[in-house]
Amino acid sequence: MSTPEIELKVDGETRLVEVGATGFKLFSDKAVVAMKVNGTLKDLAAELVHGDDVNAVTVSSPDGLDILRHSTAHVLAQAVQNLFPESKLGIGPPIKDGFYYDFDVAEPFNPEDLKALEKEMTRIIQSGQRFLRRDTNDEDAAKELAGEPYKLELIGLKSGNSDLGEASAEVAAGELTIYDNFDVKAESVVWKDLCRGPHLPNTRMIGSGFALTRVAAAYWRGNENNKQLQRVYGTAWPSKEELRAHQEQLEEAARRDHRKLGAELDLFSFPEEIGSGLAVFHPKGGIIRKVMEDYSRERHVASGYEFVYSPHVTKSNLFETSGHLEWYAEGMFPPLQLDEERDDKGNIRRQAQDYYLKPMNCPFHCLIYRSQGRSYRDLPMRLFEFGTVYRYEKSGVLHGITRARGFTQDDAHLYVARESIKSELTSVLNFVLDLLRDYGLTDFYLELSTKEEGNPKFVGADEIWVEATNTLQEVAEASGLELVPDPGGAAFYGPKISVQARDAIGRSWQMSTIQLDFNLPERFDLEYTASDGTKKRPVMIHRALFGSVERFFGVLTEHYAGVFPPWLAPIQVVAVPIADEHYQYLADFADDLRNSGVRVQVDNSDERMQKKIRNHTLAKVPYILIAGAEDIANQAVSFRFRDGSQINGVPLAEAKARILNEIASRVQV
RNA sequence: GCCGACCUGGCGCAAUUGGUAGCGCAUCGCACUUGUAAUGCGAGGGUUAGGGGUUCGAGUCCCCUGGUCGGCUCCA
Structure with a gap:
């Protein structure tokens, strides 16, 4: 007499097993720790019934x-x-x-x-x-x-x-x-x-x-x-x-920690005297930062941005207009109260005026937009600023230069006509990705933050939300990058795309954000005259590539583990003479390089050359150039790289060309 | 902000049960003049984050303030 059987589908194959069988009967492999039954995770001890579709769950899945x-x-x-x-x-x-x-x-x-x-x-x-x-x-x-x-x-x-x-x-x-x-x-x-x-x-x-x-x-x-x-x-x-x-x-992550490398490589510090979350950049960090900023400026110029500047403090009414004081006052430094006057009896004769450190640049840019009547011919208007902002972050959240209380945004606000949102977003996204790639980040995905249906906090007409969200979606899809939805993650004033970059050890960092804003143009009553003579309201796009220069600096430091590519390295070349008598030869070559814009030093200190090589290797200098009698005889120089590899006897002209080319092409060496 | 840990010369670390601060690197000086990751010798430098308390005596124990780190919450 045969025992009654049931039919199951096990990892895609049909099998007959006795009634009351459990996962233990199906899987003998020790790596199988559970099973998925009709799509639901279950213990192996669960009893199976006729028709179940069962899949093994291995411990490594x-x-x-x-x-x-x-x-x-x-x-x-x-x-x-x-x-x-x-x-x-x-x-x-x-x-x-x-x-x-x-x-x-x-x-x-x-x-x-x-x-x-x-x-x-x-x-x-x-x-x-x-x-x-x-x-x-x-x-x-x-x-x-x-x-x-x-x-x-x-x-x-x-x-x-x-x-x-x-x-x-x-x-x-x-x-x-x-x-x-x-x-x-x-x-x-x-x-x-x-x-x-x-x-x-x-x-x-x-x-x-x-x-x-x-x-x-x-x-x-x-x-x-x-x-x-x-x-x-x-x-x-x-x-x-x-x-x-x-x-x-x-x-490995600890070795790359930008706070540790920042101190080791003498890039920046957080003196206790200044206060929590407020950094100073040392000369070497200053060079990296300046190079980052210079290149960014250059690219912004080429992409049609105009450069503006705005003050670090402002009267409270600006942030009342923008709504920041109403919504985010606790994230701002408390106000400076100025200009109060009292009479002899101590009565207030003149009301104090509250001034705030700016937590954002957008209101200032809105004022620049509004400083004169605008025409559709002025649009899109792209205002860019390295704007330093101050936010009173809770003490517990501070983290080196990636989360600080004072930082500089590479901030731009684009004022665009509604019909050109799509083309503008497309070019902004491409610009962002292109620039990030130049800094050495190449592995991206996008996150699309959208409105939560039915939540009354979101401002702006539904139709424009739908249109803008669809546009963002289309633009994101056109980029060919993976797109992760973030429903309900939008700001109350508009949807956004954020670019997430994976670094050299696979960690993701939120980098750039591109954010639509239907709110500020309303609050600042921004308008332009359309071709038909009617007044229309522009849409605003907020975008930052680095997020903050400091934060991006920190991310790059961790991405490169302090081994910056030559174009970013604070000192690009150090020349090490074998002995004092070889100094002048290298000094002359260094002058030549310096005249071509290379950041070069000649180490004529009293140390042994071996010690110098060690020091500059630890300082992660991309090129160490060594010369002694042999090189001088051949009008050559010897390369030593950070990984210890070397190329000896390179003719001077060739050496120079190689260095200049590798700097200009922003490659890693 | 909350909870916990921590804070010693520029940096990294050491100081038995509280007994009166030490090492390496760096710095400075002298000598050495050297072909690919540490030359030798010598010197200077800290009242132990700041303040208060307990004690005969505190880097070591207690309190307050500041800062750092790890999380939580937050990140317009």
Whole structure:
């Protein structure tokens, strides 16, 4: 007598299996940690029914990694509750490269606690506990989890329709499940957590590719009015080797950190005397910055931009008109109160005037536009400024020169007629991408931030939003780049495209933004006379390529790891004589290079030549030129590069041509 | 802003249970004149972020302020 069978589709192939079969029957490969049944992730222990379409989920797949990390988070939580029995559980989702879990504990965790927790986790993992899924309901779960106030809150939220955010790992609408950790030896459930799963079959599959990385406070449910919980971060990988590779990547990122390189290469600093988030650029950083700015100016001139300047402080009424004071006052430095006059009795005779440091340049540019009557013939009007702005960023968010309180935007505002939005956007996007490529960033994708339907905060007529959004979409698609939608991410005054660039080690940075604005032209009552004599309102496009010069500087520093291509390098050439008697020969050649615009030095210090080579290599100078008696005899010079390679006996004319050519073509060497 | 950790000569680090600041690099001086990542010798430099407190005595303990780092929140 044959056992009854059901038909399944397993990884695309039809298979017959006995009734009641689970994923364990289907997949013998140890790398399979879960399965996708009709598109839904499930535990391997889930029972399959006739007609199910089943696909294996391996540990190395994106879903598999999430499951591994989420299961590791559960083990962490169990370890915390074993070591700190009074702790209460928050949430514990997988994140990029790892996981975290939030806990309410009496004392914040310290690094020694992390060590102890890792040890306890290893013990739990090796004990091979099984993850067992169990359905429950609100009422029963509330009873079971009476000691876990945060979990109770999540159960309550689930019944409502609130946005659960990252808590969606714990509960999902319509069902409620608990995962029991079953210790096989003890034959009992040793821990449990409210969770929608799925999980690894057992803890042993986590292996040794995990580590706890840091602790930090985090607001419960991400709201700064809520209590702060202790968040433990960890990373988890299918193998120890992959963990090690990940850690090496982090070390590489640390080596490239622009704050570290900025000090090492003597580029900029943040003197405590000036204040948090306010940098000074040293001569070497100043050169890089100047070269960046000069090239940008040159390209803007060629693309029809006009250069304007505006002051750093202004009376409050400008930002009242623009709306900034109403919306973003807390992001601005507090006002300077000037010109108050009092009489003998102390009564105010003349009202003080509030002046603000500017957090944005756009209102000034609007005033320039409005300074005279404009014709359609004046459009598009492209006003460009390296405008230094000041924003009172919260102290905790400052980060070197990429997030500072004073910075310089390469800011332009384009005033365009509605019918030419498309052509203008197209040329702006191409201009942006082209220029970024010249600075050495080549790997881009775009993000399109659009309006959230039905949200009343967005200003401007629906039809123009639709038209503008479609236009942005078309322009973005025409670029051929990957386009990631960001619904609801638009500013209240218009949709935007942002250019994201991936750097040399694959990190993405938001670079340029191109933003449509239907609001400021309205607020400043900007208009132009159309060809038919009627008054019309221009649309404004905000765009910044670098975002901020400082931030872009920081990104380039990390992208190049301080090894700037010759055109950006603060010192391009250092000449090292073998001995004093060879100095003049190199000095003459250096003069020749200098006259051709090369930033060149001759090192005639008292050091050994070996030491000089070491020093200038560490300073990441692109070309070290060496000459001794042999080179002089041949009217030549020897190249040494930053990677240690060398080309000896290059004739002077050839050497010069090579250096000039590589600088001019902005290549890396 | 919130939570935690941290702050020693220009830079990187050291100073047993609180006992009176040390090293390397850099700097300066002298000697050496050298073919591809550190020549040797000598000298100067800090009252330990700033302020207050505890103590016979504080870099070490406590408080306040400033700053840095890691997160959270935020980034018009």
